[in-house]
Amino acid sequence: MKVPVNWVKDYTDINVSVKELADMMTMTGSKVEEIITLGEDISNVVVGRILSVDRHPDADKLVVCSVDVGQETVQIVTGAPNVEAGQLVPVALHGARLPGGVTIKRGKLRGVESQGMLCSGEELMLKEEDYPGAGVNGILILKEDYAPGMDIKEALDLGGEAIDFEITSNRPDCLSIIGIAREIAITCGTEFRMPEVSLKAGVGDINEELAVRVENPDLCPRYMARVVKDVKVGPSPQWMRRRLAAAGIRPINNIVDITNYVMLEMGQPMHAFDIEDIEGRTIVVRNARPGETIKTLDDKDRQLTEDMLVIADVKKPIAVAGVMGGANSEITEKTKCIVFESALFNAPSVRLTSKALGLRSESSMRFEKGLDINTVALALDRAAQLVQELGAGTVVNGMLDVLSASLEKRTISVRWNRINELLGLSLTVDTICGILARVGIETDVQGDTLTAVIPTYRNDIEGAADLAEEVARVYGYDKIPMTLMEGSAARGQRSRKEKLLSCVKNRLTGAGLYEVVTYSFTSPDIYRAIGYTDPAEYPQAVKIANPLGEDQSIMRTTLLPSILEVLSRNYNRRISSCRIFEINPVFLPKSLPLTELPDEVLTLAIGEYGNDTDFYTLKGVIEEVADLLGLGDRLCFERSSHPALHHGRTAQILLDGKPVGFMGEVHPKVLENFQLDVRSCVAELDLQTLLDTANTEKQYKALPRFPAVNRDLALIVDKKVTAAQIEKVIKGKGGKILEAVELFDIYEGKQIPEGCKSMAYSLTYRASDRTLVDDEVNAVHQKIVNALEAELGARLR
Amino acid sequence: MREKLEQIRLEAVQALEKLNSLNELEDFRVRFLGKKGELTLLLREMGSLPADERPVMGRIANEIRAFLENELETKTAVLKEAELRQKLESEAIDVTVPGKRPAAGKLHPLTTVLNELKDIFLGMGFEVAEGPEVEYDYYNFEALNIPKNHPARDVQDTFYINDNILLRTHTSPVQVRVMESQKPPIKIIVPGRVYRSDEVDATHSPIFHQIEGLVVDKGITMGDLKGVLDVFAKALFGPETRTKFRPHHFPFTEPSAEVDVSCAICHGAGCRVCSYTGWIEILGAGMVHPKVLQYAGIDPEEYSGFAFGMGLDRIANIKYGIDDIRLLFENDIRFLKQF
Incomplete structure (x- = not known):
């Protein structure tokens, strides 16, 4: 405002x-x-009176003016065609500044001294609507009688x-x-003066000119109208135009300007109709009828619906109530008789209509917040008074007032000390009442109870809390002493989930990964980008009804695309190596269309590319996280497939045999879709389940007291045999004395038969109660070798 | 004999002076003290001495041996020290060569700031609560005293899923969920992700993060709200930080306030960061609206409470001097490395 x-x-x-x-x-x-x-950009421009206009001795198109600028008379050369002796004009003196950063200096024009410049309306950034004559080609001729030397900003009210x-x-x-x-x-603490609103006697009787019928009083508790005859539509006076412009409203004509002026002054939106356009001379306030349309003042056709309130005549709508008038009843230069409307419309209804039409106006944005029922009448009289003052027409006696709500002030009763209790103050009841009186609330105190009479323009005040705010804001928020609440000094605690989450994040960053944060909505097309070929197989996603764009219209069901986008962005910015993770929920609808909230499953996604990363570095990170959560032994990886991943390098991750995620190298086609020209690995895990299952209780195990015996085992096996299979056999036969199995080398190539690979293990044997002897170890070791040969066709190398 | 002994001593002392390496020392030891050394050989001749001279010669010889052993030990220590010194000197490295760092990533700056905020409030006895991002209209608006068609809904342009379900526009619905499920005293903070249909620019993002606080108990006052937030601001921005509470309006609090903190950059003198006002607006706050308490089944005559909320992204931007919110969501590694 x-x-x-x-x-x-x-x-x-x-x-x-x-x-x-x-x-x-x-x-x-x-x-x-x-x-x-x-008017900050205008200085040293004054009113001047042209004393004489003489021909320039050396230029046909120039004239030399002698101008009285108050203290002195100056000589100014101009090329303007419209100057005459006796005129008052704006004069930019030597050193003057004009809008656009122009500075005026004295100088010679074709050999004749010129001590400044006469200004056009345009040079002062004035338009025809700001000041009549400002739009003409030539010097701005002032119409009012100002003293020469007066600052032009004061004269034209450009300053302030x-x-x-x-x-x-x-x-x-x-x-x-x-x-x-x-x-x-x-x-x-100054005095407030309400504008004096008084009308001189008018002519005739409004009842002979117009009738008003309100069919839906719920949406229009009050509708008032006045009629003005013999209207002379023209520009409004300069003071009104300047005030409107300074408040940000474009002046149009005297009638429209009066409605806008009253709206700005009183806060009551008004409207003016040409009475000739009101068929049956009857205003009907009613809901729009099915299929009705109206062309509004902004020249757009609007489709109305039955829940919208309109102002109509006996046949057609002529305005959308509280939102905008219709072009069919617009004030024009030919208008002779008008109806001023001042009304109160239901706030939610105006808001709904304005939203549905996509049409916000100065009027709707006031009505939708709820206005004062008493100002309706005051504003209407104020408009009529301005008509009289401006000589814009003849006011017809009387007004129509269709009223279905109370004009009385509401009262509320509260325990007055509740105000102190809420604020942490101990004001006396007199102080409280004094402050409330200052904001226009009369009070009556009986014992503990304060009864407040609320002005009708303060619909927002409903109870003790509202009164407390009034008291606090006038008393001063800064004077409320700072305290720290007493009572239970419970120490705050992080929840288990939070502690675990924090550990996981720290483990991941400790392993060299950067945490990223990305948007939770995405494009439905993203599934194609991550390798889904059949739209029927796209995961079900929560769809946003009013997204910013189609590419941000579904809630993500996987973090994978976000991770790939971040990898891609970094890759394309020439970052040679990038290791990232994100922890955020994915949104999985229980059913579609959504009737209950979707499951929000906290998900961990990891992505890596660059020098030292491959499938196994990523797997190692996941194993570390699993260990941290006490789930290391319960997690297992099985070869699997996923639309986004390399068929040969994809693992499903299982916790206690149930899938909790996947990992693998990104499929070359998917890499291409994301403009990644580098092998990348990704993983996605249901972190919610991992956290829920986590077991971080630790139990001390005695350190070994007897020495270990280490035996290496180099095997040649078929390429298809997996490490998991070998390890299972080793552990199965190793018995109690097998302490650890470590795979330390895998080799294919020279000296290894085609289709085979060499796998080298280091086995650690130890007993907790004695030093192992060679025979005992040899026996177990041989059992393992035999089993590997028998079950997996392995040969010792 | 005595002369010979003296002769050995003299020679030994002279030889000692010339010793420069551990090898020479060993030679010296062999020459004088070894099994076939001069002193040893001489002592073997003791048997041929008269009986009365033997003890005297023996004493002198032992003295010389002890003396030489002692000298030898001292000299050995000195030479060993010198040799070690030389060895270490020869192994000198360029200490200005950069270190070999373990691979280490970083938490996102939003997480770092959130952790800091959590610590401050945990220290004041708050607990952390969370709620869903896809939320019912009821919790996001209605139970917070923002009925359908309330103009306040315009301020928070909302992404809807359908008429009843939306993307939460603030973390405040969690207030209601907690109040419904827990009796006062309540003292929580609620961090979380929120959504508003703003087009992206340097200061707007359709997705951002808030942290919300709620305290409900008997006798909670606006003074408590001021006190808690002042402690918070000083903890986050430094002990000289001041807070300013300005009246404002939120549908779910009454009285309501906007809270400014004195600019941490210029300490109130005025700078670019604070738009030359000396203050930075960081919080909305107020006393929980009685209707909100009522909606959640808490008697507003018996209990009162306060709530506050702030934008985490904004706090991070202020704290780190980040001038474009989009950087937080771009995740350029060179950006993330800085925090």
Whole structure:
């Protein structure tokens, strides 16, 4: 809400600087966004009276003017065709600054001294609508009688300041100059002066001109109208145009300007209809009929629905109630008789309609917050008064008022000390009542109970908490002492899940991975990018009804694409090696369409490319995480397949035999889809299940007291034999004395038969109660070798 | 005999002076003290001496032996020390060559900042609560005193799944969920991811992160809210940090406040970071609206509470001087390495 300071001064005095005022207002709840200095870019431009106009001796198109600029008379050369002696014009003197950073200096034009420049409207950044005549080609000829030497900013009201307030949705009353004036008065302790609204006697009787029928009083608790005859549509006076412009509203014509002026001043949106366009001279406030349409003032055709309230005549809608007028009843230059509408419309209804039509207006954004039923009448009279003051027409006596709600103020009763209890203050009841009186709330105290009479423009005040806020903001938030609550001094604790999660993250970063954070919505096409070929097989995903774009329209069911995108981004920025993980939920719908919330499954995804990474480095990281969670022995990896992964390098990860994720090298086609020209490995794990299953209890095991015996075992096996198979046999036959098995070399190539590989193991034997003797170890070792030969066709190398 | 002994001593002392290496020392030991050394050989001749001279000669010879052994030991130690010194000197390396670092990644800056915030509030006795990101309209709006068609819904442009289910626009629905399931006293913080349909730019992201706080008990006051947030701000931004509470409006708190902290960069003098105001807005807060308590089944006459919320991404940006929120979601390794 842009509030020109000079305008608001009509209704209250300002006894501090604008900067101080802005700070003070912010601290009482009207937050100042910006102080706008108007006409800042114009200086040293004054009103001048042209005394004489003479021909330039050496140029046909130039004239030499003698101009009275107050203190002195200066000579100025101009090429403008429209100057005449006796005119008042804007004069940029030597050193003047004009909008656009132009500086005017004295100089010679074709040999004749010129001590400045006469300005056109354009040079002062004025348009025809700002000042009549500003749009013509030539010097701006001033119409009012100003004293020569007067600052042009003062003369044309181009200067001053405006304060832009952020008005919160609970205070629609402050979307007005008087609302802000009231707040200034509260803040500065000055007096608030309501504008004097009085009408001179008019002509005739409105009942002979117009009828109003409200068919849906729930959506329109009050509808008022006045009629103005003999309207002379034309530009409104400069002061009104300047005020509208300074508040950010474009002046149009006197009638429309009056409705906007009243809206800004009082906060009550108004509308004016040409009465000739109201068929049957009857205004009907009703819901739109099926299939009805209207062309609104912004020249767009709008499809109306039955839940929308319209202003209609006996045949057709002429306005969307509280949102925008119709083009069919617009005020034009030919308009002779008008109807002023001032009404109260149901806030949610206006909001719904405005949203459905995609049409927000100064009017709708006020109505949708809930307005004052009493201002409706005041604003209507104010508009009529302005018509009279501006001589814009003849007001018809009387007004129509269809009212179905109470005009009375509400009262609320609260335990007054509750205000102190909420704020942590100990104000006396007198202090409380004094502050409330300042904000316009009358009070009556009986014992513990305070009864407050709430002004009708403060629909937001409902109970003790609201009164507490009024008291606090005037008393000063800064004066509320800081305390720390007493009571149970419970020490905060991280939950088990949080502690584990933190351990996992630290383990991963400790292993050299970077944590990444990515968006949780993605494109439905992403499944194709990660290798799904049949859309029927795409995982079911939660779909956003109003996404920012199709590519961000589903909630992700896998973190894999996000990980690949980050790998790709880094790869394409020439980062040679990248190891990352993300921990965030995936969203798995229980059924579609969604009737209950989807499962949000905390998921860990890892991705790597670069020098030292391969399938096994990634697997090692996962094994480390499993160990950390006490699940090392319960996790197993089985060769598997996944649309995104290399067929030969994919593992399903099982916990106690149940799948909890997968890992592998990314399929070359998927790499290509993500513009990755480097082998990359990824993994995705159901971290939720891992955390839920985690067992981090530790139990000490006695350190060995007897020496170990180490035996190496080099085998040649068929390529298809897996490490897991070999290890299973070794462990099966190793018995109690086999302490550890470690695979330390895999070799294929020279000296190894085609289709075979060599696998070298180091076996550690130990007994906890004695030193093992060779015979005992040899016996077990031989059993292992025999079993490997028999079961897996292994040969010793 | 005595002369011979003296002669050996003299020769030995002279030889000692010239010894320069451990090898020479060994030669010296062999020459004088070895089994076939001069002193040993001489002592073998003792038998031919008269009986009364033997003890005297024996004593002198032992003295010389002890003396030489002692000298030898001292000299050995000195030479060993010198030799070691030389060896180490020859092994000198360039200590300015960069170290061999273990591979180490980093937590995302949002996690680091969140951990810091959690620690501060855990220290004040808060516990951490969480809730779903895909949420019912009821918890996100209605139970927070934002009925359908309330203008406050415009401020938080919402992603909807359907009429009843949406992507939560703030972490506040968790307040209601906790109040429904737990009796006061309640003292929680709620970190989490939230969604608003803002187009992406340097200061907006449709996905960002909040951390929310809620305290409900008997006798909780706005003074407590101010106190807790002041402690928090000082812990996060330094002990000289000041807080400023400005009246504001939120549907779910009354009275409500916006909270500024004095700019940690310029300490209030005014700089680019604080737009030359000396203050940075970081928090929304207020006393829990009685209707919100009522919705959750808590009697607003008996209990009161406060709530606050802040943007984690914004805090991280302020703390690290990051000027574009998009960097947080790009995950360029060179960016992540910095935190």
